[in-house]
Amino acid sequence: MEIHSVQFVKGVIGSEGLPKLALPVVAFFGRSNVGKSSVINSLVRQKEMARSSSSAGRTTEINYYLVNDGWYLVDLPGYGYANRPQAVRAKLEKHLSWYASTDEVHFLWVVLIVDAEIGAKDSDRRTFKLFREYGRNVIILANKADKGGRNDMMKSIEKLRKEFPNCPVIRYSAKTGEGRIELLQTLFAEEGK
Template sequence: MNVTSAEFAKGIIGTDSILDEKYPQVAFVGRSNAGKSSVINSLVMRKDLVKSSSMPGKTKEINFFLINKKFYFVDLPGYGFARMGAKGAEKIRKLILWYLGSGEARARLAVLIVDSTVKPMSYDKEMADILRAEKIPFVIVANKIDCLNQTERAHNIKSIEAALGGAVVLYSARTHHGREELLEIIVKSVK
């Protein structure tokens, strides 16, 4: 698939209604700093469609981006970083649960992004469990593999698969490794 257009549509904070359901949604979830915003930028080949940052907790709203005027990429905030504080984390957790649990406009697919340079965390496990409970199909994306050598890759991917269950797409938002593979999965889900 070629990404021919990608535009910011709306940011929501949980009190407003989810966008009209004209277009299917693909949701990007994952711990703060895993690289959700960076993966979206990599998929659309834009450096700054979505703001990413080395300060965890950059994304605080649920942001909708209309892709090819056909479907939405939904960038969810993440939590799970100590610096954010318990109160902020709880607020974001509620926002994520509200979005994933809302019956009105279900995501067709969730892209669960994990940081492959660190061990899978309870956060990642919790997200996988929530997605299963909500019956939202999901693909696991092991991001930042550019930081790992071959041995580390094999080892870390194995432990991600064991912790979260399911196949993993190896990804690097920096080098775009895995981009075609992930785009193909996404396109199938929104058909």
């Protein structure tokens, strides 16, 4: 599977605004600043398609990108960004929970991105539980694998494999492109389950 074409479709704010065309979705969840937008850019090999930023809280809408005219890549706002006012954070997290659980979206995969060095946090575990409740196919993507020492990184990935034994765990770097082929193969090997 290669990516031949990609175009921005729309940013969804409320629960009414999903794209009319119901195509399979690969959605990227994760804590704020973990690199969701960067992973999408690295996957489609376009530097600035999904807006990424060194300051957390960059993505504020549920952004839909149409790929190969056949499926959507969805870039989500991050959860757990401490500097947002509590009310804004609560609203955003409610919106994310709605999106993760709605039957209006046909999820091929949800990709839960964690920081390869830090591993999964409680907010990630809560999100994972929600995916499981709704029967989503989950990939754990350990991003920023270019950072940190080799041994620590290996231990950290091993820990993720133990913690999420039933999911593919992929070591990834949006910066170097490590893991890109493995992610594409995993996304399309089984067309979900």
